[in-house]
Amino acid sequence: xxxxxxxxxxxxxxxxxxxxxxxxxxxxxxxxxxxxxxxxxxxxxxxxxxxxxxxxxxxxxxxxxxxxxxxxxxxxxxxxxxxxxxxxxxxxxxxxxxxxxxxxxxxxxxxxxxxxxxxxxxxxxxxxxxxxxxxxxxxxxxxxxxxxxxxxxxxxxxxxxxxxxxxxxxxxxxxxxxxxxxxxxxxxxxxxxxxxxxxxxxxxxxxxxxxxxxxxxxxxxxxxxxxxxxxxxxxxxxxxxxxxxxxxxxxxxxxxxxxxxxxxxxxxxxxxxxxxxxxxxxxxxxxxxxxx
Numbered sequence: 001x002x003x004x005x006x007x008x009x010x011x012x013x014x015x016x017x018x019x020x021x022x023x024x025x026x027x028x029x030x031x032x033x034x035x036x037x038x039x040x041x042x043x044x045x046x047x048x049x050x051x052x053x054x055x056x057x058x059x060x061x062x063x064x065x066x067x068x069x070x071x072x073x074x075x076x077x078x079x080x081x082x083x084x085x086x087x088x089x090x091x092x093x094x095x096x097x098x099x100x101x102x103x104x105x106x107x108x109x110x111x112x113x114x115x116x117x118x119x120x121x122x123x124x125x126x127x128x129x130x131x132x133x134x135x136x137x138x139x140x141x142x143x144x145x146x147x148x149x150x151x152x153x154x155x156x157x158x159x160x161x162x163x164x165x166x167x168x169x170x171x172x173x174x175x176x177x178x179x180x181x182x183x184x185x186x187x188x189x190x191x192x193x194x195x196x197x198x199x200x201x202x203x204x205x206x207x208x209x210x211x212x213x214x215x216x217x218x219x220x221x222x223x224x225x226x227x228x229x230x231x232x233x234x235x236x237x238x239x240x241x242x243x244x245x246x247x248x249x250x251x252x253x254x255x256x257x258x259x260x261x262x263x264x265x266x267x268x269x270x271x272x273x274x275x276x277x278x279x280x281x282x283x284x285x286x287x288x289x290x291x292x
Contacts, residue, residue, distance in 0.1 A: 006161075034100040063121075069140075073097070174209050194287075236261065263277055
């Protein structure tokens with residue numbers, strides 16, 4: 001499975017709204033500022049001093065709040081005295097010096113941008129954005145938040161699976177030591193003291209069932225499917241981070257599975273028997289100690 005498929009199979013992402021996705025600390029959108037490849041993130045600090053410009057994205061009104069930066073050289077020099085500059089001159093300077101940023105906003109919003117003038121009021125609901133590269137932040141700005149803009153931003157493709165808020169999520173996991181078929185009559189006849197031979201143990205590497213959604217083994221990560229087999233599971237509950245699951249998907253390897261002390265026999269999520277691992281002659285066996 002790909003990282004996007006794994007995330008999409010989890011309820012917290014599959015059921016997430018556009019607002020929740022865009023508000024995630026793992027949200028990041030690849031973009032370009034002029035010739036510079038960069039990333040747009042919506043986690044900038046709220047600026048105290050801004051130059052607020054009324055813009056239109058197609059037929060919707062927005063306020064773009066610029067933050068002082070040396071990247072806009074002339075505007076940076078005028079910043080302390082900008083209120084004394086006539087509006088037409090200031091707007092012309094913004095259109096000239098901020099052209100790369102204006103083009104970036106057009107590109108990420110997928111709408112044509114037009115400057116309407118200086119803004120009289122700043123909306124309370126804004127998106128606080130920063131543009132960054134691996135070398136650090138380039139600049140930051142704020143823009144009016146709207147349902148249409150959030151719908152564009154709020155897509156799973158913009159969730160970074162390497163972000164700690166994604167990777168550190170804990171998921172329940174259980175070790176599967178063996179799986180085999182048994183007739184309904186034989187299942188019903190299982191009793192305390194029975195020993196079910198398990199030739200798979202030692203011949204087939206154990207695997208993890210994660211959140212009843214994924215199978216993690218030496219082949220990577222696959223969707224979990226109920227094929228009607230009896231499963232021999234470690235009775236001790238475990239957890240695994242989502243980051244570990246994603247790592248197995250990217251670079252398949254056998255998961256670490258400590259030797260279990262107690263086992264359970266399960267079918268379609270129902271425990272059939274409880275017991276322990278034993279040896280019968282030269283083969284591993286599930287020794288039934290209790291029937292729920």
